Amino acid sequence: MRLLSFLIICQCAIKSLSSHSASNPNVILLMADDLGIGDLGCYGNRTLRTPNIDRLAKEGVTLTQHIAASPLCTPSRAAFLTGRYPIRSGMAAYSRVGVFLFSASSGGLPSEEITFSKLLKQRGYSTALIGKWHLGMNCESSNDFCHHPLSHGFDYFYGLTMTNLRDCKLGQGSVFLKGTEKSIVTSIQIIGITLLSLATVHFIGFLKVPFQALGYCLLITAILLVVLLFFFYNFRYLNCFLMRNHQIIQQPLSYENLTQRLTKEAVQFIGRNTDAPFLLVLSYLHVHTALYASKNFIGKSKHGLYGDAVEEMDWSVGRILDVLEKSNLNNKTLVYFTSDQGAHVEEISSSGEVHGGYNGIYKGGKSMNWEGGIRVPGLLLWPGVIQAGTYIDEPTSNMDIFPTVIKLAGAQLPCDRIIDGHDLMPLLQGKIIQSKHEFLFHYCNAYLNAVRWHPRNRDTWWLQAASYNKVTLNMKNVYSLQKTITLHTHNGISVGLGIICWNV
Numbered sequence: 402m403r404l405l406s407f408l409i410i411c412q413c414a415i416k417s418l419s420s421h422s423a424s425n426p427n428v429i430l431l432m433a434d435d436l437g438i439g440d441l442g443c444y445g446n447r448t449l450r451t452p453n454i455d456r457l458a459k460e461g462v463t464l465t466q467h468i469a470a471s472p473l474c475t476p477s478r479a480a481f482l483t484g485r486y487p488i489r490s491g492m493a494a495y496s497r498v499g500v501f502l503f504s505a506s507s508g509g510l511p512s513e514e515i516t517f518s519k520l521l522k523q524r525g526y527s528t529a530l531i532g533k534w535h536l537g538m539n540c541e542s543s544n545d546f547c548h549h550p551l552s553h554g555f556d557y558f559y560g561l562t563m564t565n566l567r568d569c570k571l572g573q574g575s576v577f578l579k580g581t582e583k584s585i586v587t588s589i590q591i592i593g594i595t596l597l598s599l600a601t602v603h604f605i606g607f608l609k610v611p612f613q614a615l616g617y618c619l620l621i622t623a624i625l626l627v628v629l630l631f632f633f634y635n636f637r638y639l640n641c642f643l644m645r646n647h648q649i650i651q652q653p654l655s656y657e658n659l660t661q662r663l664t665k666e667a668v669q670f671i672g673r674n675t676d677a678p679f680l681l682v683l684s685y686l687h688v689h690t691a692l693y694a695s696k697n698f699i700g701k702s703k704h705g706l707y708g709d710a711v712e713e714m715d716w717s718v719g720r721i722l723d724v725l726e727k728s729n730l731n732n733k734t735l736v737y738f739t740s741d742q743g744a745h746v747e748e749i750s751s752s753g754e755v756h757g758g759y760n761g762i763y764k765g766g767k768s769m770n771w772e773g774g775i776r777v778p779g780l781l782l783w784p785g786v787i788q789a790g791t792y793i794d795e796p797t798s799n800m801d802i803f804p805t806v807i808k809l810a811g812a813q814l815p816c817d818r819i820i821d822g823h824d825l826m827p828l829l830q831g832k833i834i835q836s837k838h839e840f841l842f843h844y845c846n847a848y849l850n851a852v853r854w855h856p857r858n859r860d861t862w863w864l865q866a867a868s869y870n871k872v873t874l875n876m877k878n879v880y881s882l883q884k885t886i887t888l889h890t891h892n893g894i895s896v897g898l899g900i901i902c903w904n905v
């Protein structure tokens with residue numbers, strides 16, 4: 402036993418010794434919410450203007466087969482921060498709703514999980530999370546902050562512990578009330594029919610019905626329904642707030658200049674840390690609904706409010722790159738851009754406008770385990786260290802960021818648990834040409850749907866749909882990949898709220 406643990410420690414030590422040319426770089430991780438791979442100029446969009454994000458591609462590496470660990474926010478972000486499949490940390494649901502919806506929920510990313518922020522902080526990095534968290538807040542009380550970003554290795558937090566939701570913005574409709582109103586009407590109908598039948602039975606004389614007791618039951622039901630409606634109508638006040646560290650600073654959240662505020666916080670954080678290594682995770686609220694954009698961007702894009710939001714986010718990325726350049730930090734900083742999952746293609750506003758993005762040739766989108774739900778942009782920039790204008794078609798995962806930044810910071814990879822991501826640096830620097838991911842597993846919540854297999858030393862990809870007859874088909878390129886997935890899934894999947902991940 403002792404020998405075994407000695408061997409494990411040795412192996413870990415050897416692994417962390419194979420370091421890269423540059424060490425202790427700053428790390429900036431930019432994450433969009435629900436952005437489609439087909440929304441960006443560098444991935445082929447010709448009408449949305451994303452010059453700053455495109456710059457990352459031109460001056461850095463474009464990953465063309467970059468895969469999110471889940472097509473939903475909470476599990477995908479848990480995987481991103483821990484380098485592990487969400488099911489390993491318990492951040493994958495067995496019920497239909499796969500994300501946190503209420504700030505008062507007691508769930509969240511478990512304290513035992515090791516995030517890259519924890520490890521980088523231990524290595525002396527200044528660490529900040531600006532924007533969306535969506536991995537829980539409290540356990541037992543309203544202020545123990547056990548799941549809060551500050552308990553997961555971030556020194557500084559400015560943003561939302563929850564997610565942006567339509568219910569947070571006046572006039573944007575509700576993700577809850579649509580379904581709830583219907584079920585309330587149905588409940589009333591059922592109660593009515595039941596009462597009528599009982600009354601009939603009573604008057605015929607078949608049965609003595611205790612109408613008084615029944616009256617109390619109905620009263621209690623009515624009170625519960627009213628409380629529920631009150632909660633959803635006041636959701637904005639209860640659930641949508643902006644925090645700085647442990648302090649609530651705006652409740653309800655205001656959307657006015659929100660991206661400017663997030664960007665300003667990020668710029669100030671960089672400014673405070675020009676002399677020491679830092680980790681900045683800038684997790685945009687764009688382009689999840691409720692959509693919003695500031696005065697300079699509203700009505701300016703060719704794709705409605707959705708396009709305005711994408712272009713505003715692109716502006717923000719540009720600001721960050723400018724500041725890096727001005728502070729002479731660009732050669733010392735690894736910048737990564739991605740989206741937590743594919744575009745929410747079915748999202749339509751209350752007025753009927755399309756509020757979801759575009760996943761290019763890939764079928765499906767957020768909350769579905771079709772390629773469009775998980776194939777996300779992956780752009781990496783580090784001038785002088787990784788080759789400009791490179792394309793990498795190998796399968797990579799958003800879980801790869803964990804081991805990549807851990808190694809760059811000179812920290813030890815945890816040895817007591819399985820890390821599913823692989824260090825990206827050898828691939829990015831052209832030291833290896835094949836990704837270390839021989840297999841990638843595709844889960845919908847806690848259910849395995851498919852496996853992507855990239856046989857070693859071969860130029861092929863295979864995709865096996867787990868819930869179908871274990872048929873394996875060869876896929877030579879993305880087009881046939883898309884077709885094959887189509888063959889293997891049901892038609893007409895409906896994901897009403899977009900928070901449901903069906904087990905196909």
Ligand SMILES: *[C@@H]1O[C@H](CO)[C@@H](O)[C@H](O)[C@H]1NC(C)=O
Nearest residue numbers: 655657658659661695696697
């Ligand atoms: C938002 O930004 C605009 C333009 O910079 C400015 O005129 C306005 O006062 C800002 N609003 C708030 C609430 O900061």
Ligand SMILES: *[C@@H]1O[C@H](CO)[C@@H](O)[C@H](O)[C@H]1NC(C)=O
Nearest residue numbers: 440445446447449704758759
């Ligand atoms: C660009 O993105 C918009 C918004 O998602 C989409 O409607 C449009 O089809 C895309 N255009 C191209 C050429 O990909």
Ligand SMILES: *[C@@H]1O[C@H](CO)[C@@H](O)[C@H](O)[C@H]1NC(C)=O
Nearest residue numbers: 729730731732783784785786
């Ligand atoms: C940064 O790297 C680029 C590319 O190697 C090089 O041309 C430039 O001179 C470097 N700048 C600094 C400030 O080191």
